[in-house]
Amino acid sequence: MDLARLTQVDPTTWRIEPHGEMRVLAIVYADEALVRDIDDKVYEQAVNVAMLPGIVKASYAMPDAHWGYGFPIGGVAAFDPSEGGVVSAGGVGFDISCGVRTMLTGLSAADILPVQRALAESLYEEIPAGVGSKGSITLDAAEMDAMLAGGALWAVEQGWGEMRDLERIEEGGKMSGARPEYVSERAKERQRREMGTLGSGNHYLEVQVVEEIYDRAVAKTFGLAEDAVVVTIHCGSRGLGHQIGTEFLKEMVITAAEAGIALPDRELACAPIHSEVGERYLGAMRGAINCALANREILGHYARRVFRHYFPQCDLRLLYDVSHNTCKVERHAIDGEKRDLFVHRKGATRAFGPGHASLPQALRDAGQPVLIGGSMGTGSHILVGRETSEQKAFSSACHGAGRALSRHAALKQWSGRAIVDELASKGIIIRCPSMRGVAEEAPGAYKDVGAVVEAAEHAGLARRVARVRPLICVKG
Amino acid sequence: MDPTTSSAAAARWEHFPHGADVGVRGWGATPAQAFEQAARAMTATVTDAEVKSHDRIKVQCEAPDLELLFVEWLNAIIYEMATRSMLFGRFAVRIEGTRLTGTLWGEPVDVARHAPACEPKGATYTTLKVAEDPSGMWSAACVVDV
Numbered sequence: 001m002d003l004a005r006l007t008q009v010d011p012t013t014w015r016i017e018p019h020g021e022m023r024v025l026a027i028v029y030a031d032e033a034l035v036r037d038i039d040d041k042v043y044e045q046a047v048n049v050a051m052l053p054g055i056v057k058a059s060y061a062m063p064d065a066h067w068g069y070g071f072p073i074g075g076v077a078a079f080d081p082s083e084g085g086v087v088s089a090g091g092v093g094f095d096i097s098c099g100v101r102t103m104l105t106g107l108s109a110a111d112i113l114p115v116q117r118a119l120a121e122s123l124y125e126e127i128p129a130g131v132g133s134k135g136s137i138t139l140d141a142a143e144m145d146a147m148l149a150g151g152a153l154w155a156v157e158q159g160w161g162e163m164r165d166l167e168r169i170e171e172g173g174k175m176s177g178a179r180p181e182y183v184s185e186r187a188k189e190r191q192r193r194e195m196g197t198l199g200s201g202n203h204y205l206e207v208q209v210v211e212e213i214y215d216r217a218v219a220k221t222f223g224l225a226e227d228a229v230v231v232t233i234h235c236g237s238r239g240l241g242h243q244i245g246t247e248f249l250k251e252m253v254i255t256a257a258e259a260g261i262a263l264p265d266r267e268l269a270c271a272p273i274h275s276e277v278g279e280r281y282l283g284a285m286r287g288a289i290n291c292a293l294a295n296r297e298i299l300g301h302y303a304r305r306v307f308r309h310y311f312p313q314c315d316l317r318l319l320y321d322v323s324h325n326t327c328k329v330e331r332h333a334i335d336g337e338k339r340d341l342f343v344h345r346k347g348a349t350r351a352f353g354p355g356h357a358s359l360p361q362a363l364r365d366a367g368q369p370v371l372i373g374g375s376m377g378t379g380s381h382i383l384v385g386r387e388t389s390e391q392k393a394f395s396s397a398c399h400g401a402g403r404a405l406s407r408h409a410a411l412k413q414w415s416g417r418a419i420v421d422e423l424a425s426k427g428i429i430i431r432c433p434s435m436r437g438v439a440e441e442a443p444g445a446y447k448d449v450g451a452v453v454e455a456a457e458h459a460g461l462a463r464r465v466a467r468v469r470p471l472i473c474v475k476g
Numbered sequence: 477m478d479p480t481t482s483s484a485a486a487a488r489w490e491h492f493p494h495g496a497d498v499g500v501r502g503w504g505a506t507p508a509q510a511f512e513q514a515a516r517a518m519t520a521t522v523t524d525a526e527v528k529s530h531d532r533i534k535v536q537c538e539a540p541d542l543e544l545l546f547v548e549w550l551n552a553i554i555y556e557m558a559t560r561s562m563l564f565g566r567f568a569v570r571i572e573g574t575r576l577t578g579t580l581w582g583e584p585v586d587v588a589r590h591a592p593a594c595e596p597k598g599a600t601y602t603t604l605k606v607a608e609d610p611s612g613m614w615s616a617a618c619v620v621d622v
Contacts, residue, residue, distance in 0.1 A: 039495065067495035069600050069621070094598045094621045131522060131592035132561055132585030190558050200595040201622050202496070239558045242597040242621070246551050249601070250544070266601040406493030407594070407622070436524065436593040476595070 001038040012459040022050040029459040030063040041067035048264040054085025060393040063455035064402035070267030073347035076396040081273040088270035089248040091344035097292030098236030099323035100371040103316040107229040109209045120472040122306045124431035129198040129476035137195040148180040151290030152297035161297040167360040169321040179283025190239030196298040200476035203235040208468035215465045221366040237292035248281045320369035324399040351385035351397040351462045370462045373400045377443030379469040381453045388460035397462035401449035410445035432475040489517035494619040501617035508569040510616040515567040523590040527565030529581035542606045550599035594622040
């Protein structure tokens with residue numbers, strides 16, 4: 001991104017002053033090195049988002065921002081329905097409610113190492129991953145609707161999860177306002193055999209060990225200590241979310257024109273929140289959020305089964321489950337006035353600070369866990385929302401490392417086999433059906449996640465608590 | 477041969493880079509042929525292996541203009557790939573006005589043989605372009621979310 005087009009506020013805050021059709025300014029949170037590396041397309045997309053009707057305060061780009069569809073990935077924007085605000089299918093993205101959950105094992109690296117290879121094989125066997133993998137769950141029409149309405153609570157009621165998990169999932173594991181009848185038959189058909197599958201691309205299940213603690217007090221509250229082993233799952237709403245995104249994107253391109261909304265980019269397709277299409281999208285999208293919450297709960301259950309086989313005393317306790325592709329109604333204070341806003345986070349994680357009412361009692365004093373996926377070589381981070389998060393970007397933070405190189409470029413540069421061997425020499429076991437898939441997801445194709453979370457911390461979006469390194473990575 | 481580009485005949489395809497995903501582009505003497513080639517490019521995002529023409533599936537779609545019709549076409553293939561757990565290696569397209577009729581030839585995914593690298597989730601409007609160049613060659617391109 002061209003620094004000359006930005007106004008630097010402090011070392012990690014950059015403004016794009018309103019110009020042209022922008023209704024508000026845009027703000028990029030990143031250090032200078034990251035800003036230089038961010039694609040010019042992110043500038044364009046952050047500016048375009050600032051042009052949408054009813055946007056409040058600013059269009060934000062997180063430190064891991066990269067070129068997305070309409071919205072930048074790593075984009076945050078809130079809209080006020082009383083000011084003609086919109087809901088955007090492009091602003092949520094295709095993989096609705098894609099997110100991350102981390103579970104505590106109570107084990108240490110020394111417990112894992114003797115069985116590391118066997119455990120990797122068992123997880124790879126039990127967790128359906130990648131194209132052509134088959135889940136063991138098939139839903140009929142009634143079960144589909146119950147899942148779309150019930151989310152992780154539905155999964156628990158079916159015996160695929162634990163009741164105590166629910167308070168550690170956003171929305172208590174069940175997104176209200178879901179309307180299964182607004183989800184098309186084609187979307188439901190795509191999901192019929194997909195529950196409890198990981199998907200592909202950058203989705204993964206990892207067994208990780210805590211390598212470094214940054215905030216000892218919060219780490220203790222989270223149940224994290226050096227050498228502790230956790231299980232982290234990254235995936236979303238699978239075929240259902242993609243189909244809903246695809247269908248509403250197409251519909252909103254047409255209806256936006258009819259509603260008199262000039263779209264700077266077709267991918268910004270949106271509808272007034274208070275419109276027939278807008279309400280239908282919200283009902284379907286919330287169903288997809290429940291689908292993702294249920295899916296991660298089921299995958300967590302599968303991981304529990306495998307761990308119990310190797311460690312009969314082990315019960316994986318959920319630390320937290322976050323979604324990073326969503327639109328949610330939240331109350332935020334704007335100039336001292338409480339307003340209900342439709343907050344879009346596209347590749348951005350909610351980061352509620354200490355004291356937030358939605359947090360379970362055990363976490364309330366500390367703040368919300370913010371789970372940041374890295375690459376399979378460099379590890380991941382666990383952050384916590386802080387007091388300043390609210391003022392900075394409606395309590396939002398980054399969601400991952402963000403890609404530095406395209407799949408295309410990664411494929412030219414790396415061989416999957418060489419990466420698997422190199423990571424094995426560092427004690428990381430990769431299981432993936434495709435060596436080409438491994439090459440496309442090469443650690444070197446990602447930005448330095450350490451720099452991303454450091455910038456997020458410096459900008460006041462969230463604070464670092466712990467860094468974890470993979471021991472096992474199952475990829476789709 | 478570059479593994480991400482087909483042979484340099486009149487009808488051909490390529491991949492082009494996009495941030496986290498991948499762009500597909502097909503060329504042909506007609507829009508229909510360009511659509512067929514772009515579909516081959518999409519399959520090649522998933523596998524480098526041969527896809528056998530064991531089964532034949534018909535799809536139909538409709539859109540107000542050629543560009544939106546191109547996205548509909550790719551999304552129709554994605555839907556069949558996902559719900560049938562199949563890959564398709566050969567395509568025939570007929571376009572009449574705003575309607576497209578397509579035939580897909582393929583086979584069930586064989587994880588060991590196809591080693592699928594990724595899963596197309598949806599065709600997007602990003603870098604979407606269907607156009608004829610001065611020599612009369614058609615191209616059709618967009619980014620596919622994988």
